Amino acid sequence: MTNTDELKKKLGTKEEITWCPGCKNFLILEAVKKALAKLISEGYKHENLAMATGIGCHQKIYDYININGIYGLHGRVIPTAYGMKLGNPNLTVIGFAGDGDAYAEGMEHFIHAGRFNFDMTYIVADNQNFALTTGQATPTSQQGYKNKAEPLGEFNKPFNPIKLALACGMSFIARCDPRDINHTAEIIERAIKHKGFAYIEMMQHCLAFNIETNEEDRIMYKVDNKDGMKKAMELADEWDYNSKNGKIPIGIIYQENRKTQEDEWPQLKKLVEKKVGWKNFKK
Amino acid sequence: MRFNILIGGRAGQGINKVSQIVSDILTKHGYFTFNYRDYPSLIRGGHNFNVLSISDKRVGSYESELDGIIAMDEKTLLLHKNELKKNGFIIDFKEFENLGRNLNIALAGALIKIFGIEKAILVERIKQEFNNKEALDAAEKGFNKKEKKFELKKLKNNIVRMSGSQGVAEGAVNSKIDLYLSYPMTPATAVMHELAAKQIENNLVVFQPENEIAVANAGLGASFAGAKTMIGSSGGGYDLMTEALSMQGISEIPLVVYLASRPGPGTGIPTYSTQADLDVALRGGHGEFPRIVIAPGDPIECIEKTNEAFYLSEKYGALSIILSDKHLAESEFSTDRKPNKILNLEIKRKIPGEGIVKASSYEHDEFGNTTEIPAIAKKNADDRTKKYEKIKEESEKFQMIKTYGNKNAKNLIIGWGSTKTAILDAIDSIDESIENPSKGNWKFLQVLYMKPMSDEIKKEIEKADKVILIEQNVTGQLGRLIREKTGIKIKNRILKYDGKPFASDELKNDLLKIK
Ligand SMILES: Cc1ncc(C[n+]2csc(CCOP(=O)(O)OP(=O)(O)O)c2C)c(N)n1
Ligand code: SF4
Ligand SMILES: [Mg+2]
Numbered sequence: 032m033t034n035t036d037e038l039k040k041k042l043g044t045k046e047e048i049t050w051c052p053g054c055k056n057f058l059i060l061e062a063v064k065k066a067l068a069k070l071i072s073e074g075y076k077h078e079n080l081a082m083a084t085g086i087g088c089h090q091k092i093y094d095y096i097n098i099n100g101i102y103g104l105h106g107r108v109i110p111t112a113y114g115m116k117l118g119n120p121n122l123t124v125i126g127f128a129g130d131g132d133a134y135a136e137g138m139e140h141f142i143h144a145g146r147f148n149f150d151m152t153y154i155v156a157d158n159q160n161f162a163l164t165t166g167q168a169t170p171t172s173q174q175g176y177k178n179k180a181e182p183l184g185e186f187n188k189p190f191n192p193i194k195l196a197l198a199c200g201m202s203f204i205a206r207c208d209p210r211d212i213n214h215t216a217e218i219i220e221r222a223i224k225h226k227g228f229a230y231i232e233m234m235q236h237c238l239a240f241n242i243e244t245n246e247e248d249r250i251m252y253k254v255d256n257k258d259g260m261k262k263a264m265e266l267a268d269e270w271d272y273n274s275k276n277g278k279i280p281i282g283i284i285y286q287e288n289r290k291t292q293e294d295e296w297p298q299l300k301k302l303v304e305k306k307v308g309w310k311n312f313k314k
Numbered sequence: 315m316r317f318n319i320l321i322g323g324r325a326g327q328g329i330n331k332v333s334q335i336v337s338d339i340l341t342k343h344g345y346f347t348f349n350y351r352d353y354p355s356l357i358r359g360g361h362n363f364n365v366l367s368i369s370d371k372r373v374g375s376y377e378s379e380l381d382g383i384i385a386m387d388e389k390t391l392l393l394h395k396n397e398l399k400k401n402g403f404i405i406d407f408k409e410f411e412n413l414g415r416n417l418n419i420a421l422a423g424a425l426i427k428i429f430g431i432e433k434a435i436l437v438e439r440i441k442q443e444f445n446n447k448e449a450l451d452a453a454e455k456g457f458n459k460k461e462k463k464f465e466l467k468k469l470k471n472n473i474v475r476m477s478g479s480q481g482v483a484e485g486a487v488n489s490k491i492d493l494y495l496s497y498p499m500t501p502a503t504a505v506m507h508e509l510a511a512k513q514i515e516n517n518l519v520v521f522q523p524e525n526e527i528a529v530a531n532a533g534l535g536a537s538f539a540g541a542k543t544m545i546g547s548s549g550g551g552y553d554l555m556t557e558a559l560s561m562q563g564i565s566e567i568p569l570v571v572y573l574a575s576r577p578g579p580g581t582g583i584p585t586y587s588t589q590a591d592l593d594v595a596l597r598g599g600h601g602e603f604p605r606i607v608i609a610p611g612d613p614i615e616c617i618e619k620t621n622e623a624f625y626l627s628e629k630y631g632a633l634s635i636i637l638s639d640k641h642l643a644e645s646e647f648s649t650d651r652k653p654n655k656i657l658n659l660e661i662k663r664k665i666p667g668e669g670i671v672k673a674s675s676y677e678h679d680e681f682g683n684t685t686e687i688p689a690i691a692k693k694n695a696d697d698r699t700k701k702y703e704k705i706k707e708e709s710e711k712f713q714m715i716k717t718y719g720n721k722n723a724k725n726l727i728i729g730w731g732s733t734k735t736a737i738l739d740a741i742d743s744i745d746e747s748i749e750n751p752s753k754g755n756w757k758f759l760q761v762l763y764m765k766p767m768s769d770e771i772k773k774e775i776e777k778a779d780k781v782i783l784i785e786q787n788v789t790g791q792l793g794r795l796i797r798e799k800t801g802i803k804i805k806n807r808i809l810k811y812d813g814k815p816f817a818s819d820e821l822k823n824d825l826l827k828i829k
Contacts, residue, residue, distance in 0.1 A: 046683055081666045083535060086675075093674070094683050099666035101538055102674035102684065103531060104561055110528035114535020115666070117493055117521060122539060122666055143524040298519050309492035310540030310661045314517050 038068035041077070046094040055235045056088060058209035059156060060095055063125075065212065066219035067098070070123075081122045083111040085132035087163045089156035089235070092127050106136025113149040113292070119308030120150070120293040123223060130157040134170040134192055141192075144228050145200035150291040152222045152229045155192070158237035159244045159272070166240030173273050176241055189272040193284060196230050197263055203229035204263070204285040208251050211281075218283065227291050234279075247279060254280040259287075315370045318377045319425065320394050322363035323386025323407075325356055328418040332384060333364045333646070335422040337475060339431060339439050340368055341648055344469025348735070349646040350376045350815065355500070355585045361389050370469060371742075371749065374612065374647055374735020375818040382428070384421050403428060409459055416452035419444070423456025430465040433457050473650050478642035478732070479504035481613030482572055485620025487516050488656045492541040494520045495529045499548045500584050501640035502574040506546060526551040530558030530569075538567045538673050540665035542624065546572035549582065549591060556598040559633055563603025563698070565673040566631035570623050574638045577813050586813030587640035589731055592791040595637045596765055602695070604702035605633040606709070607764040611642070611734030617653045619762065622712050625657040630705050637764065639786075641815040642732035706766035714763035715770055719747040723757040726778035727825070728771075728804065730761045730792050732815065733784055739818035740825060761792060772800040782806040782828055786815065 042064045050056045071077050080098040084090035086105035093102040103111040108126040115124050133141055133155040144153065161167040166178045168185040171192065176185040196204045203225040207215040222229035236245040256262050263285035270277045293299045302312055321329045337347045346369050353362040365376035380397045383390065384405045391404065405424045413420050419440060426436045440453045482505050486494065496506040510520040523529050526547050533545040547555060552573050562569045575591035577583045595607045606626050610619040616638070623634035664671050672682025677694060679685045719741060729737050737758055741747050747754020759774050775781055783793045783804040788811045793804045808824045810816055
């Protein structure tokens with residue numbers, strides 16, 4: 032076994048996995064472990080890794096990765112996670128949310144996350160439905176999607192979370208296809224290394240509900256945008272979450288370096304300098 | 315000796331400055347002051363007033379009849395002249411011309427003269443803050459305008475002035491708070507301002523998240539990571555937090571909540587005061603889990619009880635709620651009592667960075683991993699109940715209730731929170747039971763710990779002949795709680811719920827009416 036394989040094993044748990052067989056959440060789990068193992072091998076401290084999760088199928092990852100974490104409330108991943116950063120800015124914090132979680136219940140947090148620019152990562156497993164509550168439409172479900180709550184089909188146009196993230200000033204925006212584990216792991220690694228709020232829209236098509244979205248991978252292609260905002264907007268506009276046509280860019284859509292929230296506070300900078308959280312800071 | 319002076323004007327004119335200058339001089343002179351602030355929810359214009367109560371003895375309320383009025387605008391006399399006693403005095407803005415911004419200084423100067431305090435003391439105070447010729451001239455003009463009416467001799471009391479908000483902030487700093495999270499909402503906001511102003515010197519962070527839901531969830535995140543954390547809000551903002559408070563119950567991440575209530579339901583009358591949120595403090599949040607609800611009744615108790623709230627919350631992984639209201643939060647009290655010794659609180663639990671730690675809103679096993687096994691669910695629920703018993707035991711070390719007045723008196727008043735000082739003033743104005751307990755016929759039982767609740771309350775009620783409940787709400791929420799705990803229904807109730815705190819003279823009359 033290589034060093035990273037061993038590290039990956041340490042990142043696993045013995046908990047029984049309860050996702051549907053073949054669910055893309057398995058692939059996300061694998062990619063996350065791969066990225067974290069690599070980061071640990073590069074010197075990130077395992078005990079300083081922490082996650083916050085919402086409620087939905089996606090959040091079960093809480094039981095399956097052996098790192099610090101809060102299994103939080105539906106929609107509240109972002110404040111739970113940035114709270115951890117306020118509590119100890121030396122932690123490497125990753126938030127795991129679903130599309131219902133991030134774009135419906137917790138949208139107010141999403142909108143402000145770019146402005147605050149806490150140094151953390153936010154991974155949204157977007158399966159274009161509320162899976163754990165049996166498939167109702169979310170803000171990214173396509174029009175016409177028939178579900179138990181809307182037998183007449185979803186009337187509302189989906190919104191485009193990538194465009195929204197750009198408008199909200201997020202400093203790192205990417206989209207991933209978990210089928211490509213290596214690419215996904217690489218993007219997660221870059222997101223964690225990014226200084227500031229890093230958002231990944233993870234196309235986690237579900238096998239039980241809104242299954243037609245599984246065809247979206249046919250129109251996906253890779254990008255790594257280094258040409259700034261204008262190009263990013265163009266990339267975001269290439270797919271509207273509604274049609275089966277167009278192109279779906281996968282990869283880094285936007286990245287900029289700017290001061291993080293933690294950089295602004297002299298009090299937090301002291302904790303970073305001394306490499307301690309509040310608990311071990313002498314007043 | 316007691317004076318009640320009303321200072322009225324438009325918002326933005328500086329009535330608070332008049333109260334402040336006069337209170338500074340009088341407390342230094344050895345007199346107790348109490349400043350009640352009455353203002354509508356607007357920034358400029360309207361009608362604001364303060365009632366400044368002054369006494370040679372402890373005072374913590376205002377009276378409905380005024381000894382003097384200071385009018386900074388026309389409306390003040392129009393609205394309040396009928397509250398003035400027969401021989402009361404008026405200091406009218408019309409007596410002064412061309413003073414501009416310094417009008418308030420002149421009015422303060424005039425009052426100091428009326429009280430018979432030396433000009434040098436006034437000048438010294440004005441110099442301290444302004445030290446410019448216009449301000450000093452204004453003070454002198456005011457002083458010279460009026461005749462001495464009283465002779466306030468210097469007294470030997472050593473007095474500090476403080477609002478409830480300052481008390482809560484001081485209690486938090488004494489507890490070595492690391493993080494305060496809040497979204498602006500009257501009357502909780504003042505604590506955010508207090509802590510923010512001194513955050514660098516005290517080494518703490520005051521952060522304003524996007525809304526109260528974020529406040530509460532970020533509070534849990536931060537506390538989980540090892541920060542001593544308090545969050546604060548009022549009515550509607552607290553309502554938004556309650557899902558996260560419930561999560562506190564199962565995750566057992568320590569959390570201190572400052573709840574400064576204001577009259578609801580809905581937006582209610584945001585800048586006025588009632589005690590209508592005891593129920594929601596006791597029960598807000600789904601599921602069954604332990605919590606601590608403490609209601610201080612004056613700023614020194616705010617210091618002490620905030621410290622106890624932090625201590626208990628950290629030690630037991632519990633939710634502590636400090637319950638205040640607009641009257642306590644924003645009125646300025648004076649006292650010569652020093653707070654109790656500070657409780658030292660240590661974070662003993664393991665935090666991220668010291669190993670792998672998990673906390674969950676889902677039912678979980680000892681490692682924090684999700685479980686739905688009935689036996690574990692039951693055990694966890696039982697453990698939460700046992701934890702509450704331990705909290706109750708430890709709380710008994712602190713003052714869960716206080717009694718004042720004659721121990722053997724047959725008339726027992728029960729109340730809580732901001733009504734405390736008005737009740738003490740009302741009792742003293744009847745027969746000085748508080749000042750001279752042995753001679754009086756009255757006893758006051760103040761409940762500070764609403765949850766857990768002291769078993770002594772039942773015994774006190776059983777000893778009394780006449781029991782009177784005083785609260786600032788419609789339904790007598792403490793009364794209902796006592797009935798739930800003791801089975802005793804308190805029939806005599808004085809309830810006020812128009813947004814205005816009790817005036818001690820009116821309260822006295824209400825008390826005497828009860829046969
Ligand atoms: C406040 C609140 N509202 C509703 C729910 C019920 N609920 C549980 S999971 C879920 C849907 C989750 O959807 P999504 O975030 O897309 O996750 P998925 O299951 O699709 O991975 C909902 C609405 C809840 N737990 N809390
Ligand atoms: S319902 Fe969908 S998202 Fe949930 S586990 Fe099954 S396949 Fe995965
Ligand atoms: Mg979903």
